[in-house]
Amino acid sequence: MPRSAVDFLSSQSQHPSALLLWSGDYSTFSLTGYWVTIMPDPSSGAAAANGWGDGKNLPPNGCFAKLISHSASPSGVTVHR
Numbered sequence: 001m002p003r004s005a006v007d008f009l010s011s012q013s014q015h016p017s018a019l020l021l022w023s024g025d026y027s028t029f030s031l032t033g034y035w036v037t038i039m040p041d042p043s044s045g046a047a048a049a050n051g052w053g054d055g056k057n058l059p060p061n062g063c064f065a066k067l068i069s070h071s072a073s074p075s076g077v078t079v080h081r
Helices: 003-014 046-055
Strands: 019-022 035-038
Touching (some): 003 035
Antiparallel strands (some): 019 035
16 A cells, blocks of 8 residues: 555544545645645634644644645745644
């Protein structure tokens, strides 16, 4: 099983709302050709989204705020913790 699938299944077992997206389907990813796990929980902003990851003790490089869109530019849509 590909690593992305293993990572997704692990995330989904802990967070049932997790979704698996193909980065090439969204304009806000500058790198395409990757599977990406997201938590589709709307937040009031990047700080709140990153606070969610902090509260779950997720590693900073594995959880960060990102706008997911089909029309927005990839510039400025990712905020790392």
